[in-house]
Amino acid sequence: MAAPEPEAPTTARSRAKDHSPWNWLLFLPIVVPLIPVFFNGDAPRIFGFPRYYWLQLAWILLGVSTTTLVYQMTKKRGEH
């Protein structure tokens, strides 16, 4: 299936939208929550939660902020 000529500019732009150095940041919330030495302990407790529990729940914030940041930084490069 040969791509029709007029499509070419759109294609180049959308590809640029997908490939961004910001995407590398996504590795952070993939790797960090999977390292037990960070969270596998009792002290310090926060509101009675051992570190094991509050820190793993806190990684949710890490995940949300990273994906939000990557989304915001990569969407501006497009045509929208």
Added chain:
Amino acid sequence: MWRDHLTEIIVFSLLFLLVSAMGFVAARWRRPTDMAHLDEWGLGGRSFGGWITWFLVGGDLYTAYTFVAVPALMFGAGAAGFFAVPYTIVVYPLVFLVLIRLWSVSHRHGFVTPADFVRTRFDSPVLALLIAITGIVATMPYIALQLVGIEAVLKTMGVTGDSALARHLPIIIAFAILAAYTYQSGLRAPALIAFVKDSLIYIVILVAVIYLPYKLGGWGDIFDAADAKFQASPNPNDGILLNGNNQLQYVTLAFGSALALFLYPHSITGVLASRNRDVIKRNMSALPAYSLLLGLIALLGYMAIAAGVKPLPGASAGSVDNNTIVPLLFDQQFPDWFAGVAYAAIGIGALVPAAIMSIAAANLFTRNIYKEYLKRDATAAQEANVSKITSLVVKVGAVACIVFLDPQFSIDLQLIGGVIILQTLPAVALGLYTRWFHRTALIVGWVAGMGLGMWMLYQVASPTRKHFGGSAFPLEKFGFDTPKTIYVGIVAVLVNLAVAALLTLILRAVKAPEGVDGTTPDDYFADEGDPRITPGVDRDADPAREPVA
């Protein structure tokens, strides 16, 4: 004994009837021009925006069974049960870029299932058939497990009977209603019901995690009570922290489950139903709200320990059913009407994923078995019809699994499901990035991963059973001198990849025919309003685009 729970039963039934009515009304919601098309019935018109997708995918991934089983695991084993939290954190950044590629290529080619994509990408009906069967087999027990969630609630309300039929009658009725409105409304039904389900769950859990610690003496006391229970138990692998031997299992299980989650057909159905790439990206940031909820729900298991909950007896004599601890906790600690709301949240929580899973399984059958092998010239209307009927069959099968077989069988199958769905990773997920793998090599890799995975699961013993006792494989069985365990799925998929890679090199060397890639590089970046989409029926029946191998 059910008379003691009358208020709970009334509240439960009322909410259940409300969502059933919504399920039927859903057919008119965002009314399609033509419901007799798989895009409409099976994917809600591919038109869902950010909010609907958030509720739909959230209601789809975080199932009633999860809400019952995760606290049960925490109750029984402690810290190891918390793997659900890192698992559902890691998954979103992991699939952030992958899913939008899948959405784009499916949008442009009109793919409804992951097997549709594999069929076109690798030009191999056999590989597509394997992917489809893997998806169906992995999904079926998952649907059956949703019934286990409802059953835990019914058991606690005293709705049981002596004969097998009396005990299961409420579930049969519930599933008959579910089947009827799914048949009529398709994916729109769970999408609409998900609003109610998730709102109920959020309210119930927020109230529980504020009120219960206050009543039970604070979070510190709750964790101390759990610690005391695990200190006293003879099992060396429980406790409120991980020990040296189960850390590898914890991490590999979280990572492997994250890899598997979006390979499940029902997750992909939810993703493909969204309107554009932006909706998916925004949802990858917003869905972790459910992970926070899940983390808090997991801790209900410790609250049950602190509150001294004793689980109800299980199916066989002498065993206990830990799945009943959350319903029992609510029954003990809250007024009846609120416990009723909590039960309804779990019950309705089972309906949403069950509906989506049955739709996903039905789509796989229709697109990759019926259309590929039974009736190649099926029209769009015939496809939609076959899918609707298959969704009924799938639900009857799920009910039969629970009524006629030991529920433990479904739990075992679901455990296996995670391992087998992972074996589609090279073709589906890596296939979105590269066509380097040879189609035959992918098939052989699948066979190798599947075989090894089954063998390893068979070897895992638990205190109560000799085989299929869990997914934590002791490394000593590979000849390593260590008490450490590892998640079966990870090992199986690594072997799958290694075999596929090696064989690709060989097949390439002997110049085995590779087929034609039906996709182009820029298919993977197409977005809403793409000018190259072939609209309507044509895109499904374009013989030129999909060469028959």
